Amino acid sequence: xxxxxxxxxxxxxxxxxxxxxxxxxxxIGTSGGDMVQVTLSGKGEMRDVKIDKSLLxxxxxxxxxxxxxxxxxxxxxxxxxxxxxxxxxxTSGLPIPPGMKLPF
Numbered sequence: 504x505x506x507x508x509x510x511x512x513x514x515x516x517x518x519x520x521x522x523x524x525x526x527x528x529x530x531i532g533t534s535g536g537d538m539v540q541v542t543l544s545g546k547g548e549m550r551d552v553k554i555d556k557s558l559l560x561x562x563x564x565x566x567x568x569x570x571x572x573x574x575x576x577x578x579x580x581x582x583x584x585x586x587x588x589x590x591x592x593x594t595s596g597l598p599i600p601p602g603m604k605l606p607f
Contacts, residue, residue, distance in 0.1 A: 517593045522546075525586060532578025539570040543578040545585065 525545025532541045538558055542551035552574075558567050 514594070518590075521589050521593055525582075525589070528585075530578050530581045530585065532574045532576065532581060534573035534577060535570040539567070539574040541571065541574040541578045543575075543582055545582055547579060547582055549575070 528545035529542050529550060530545060532543070533539065535555075535558070538555040540551075540553040541549065542553075543549055552571065554567060554571075558570070
């Protein structure tokens with residue numbers, strides 16, 4: 504029982520470290536051949552948007568809006584992939600039932 508409690512505390516500590524690492528990381532999603540870039544934290548918070556000036560010259564707002572959404576979705580997918588990979592590293596070797604979601 505004590506061994507299980509110790510492992511649970513170690514896991515909690517590792518998860519806390521991982522959450523802090525993700526909070527401080529930045530992931531960039533792009534669209535339109537890198538004409539639009541959206542930067543998210545590893546926790547999914549938007550930090551920055553960059554739009555190539557040539558898009559503004561065209562004046563087509565709908566295209567710009569679509570490119571922003573696409574860049575955001577690209578960044579979000581990258582965040583989810585990185586988070587899942589890091590969580591797998593933290594929990595490797597632990598007897599966690601498939602599909603169980605840890606607080607992340």
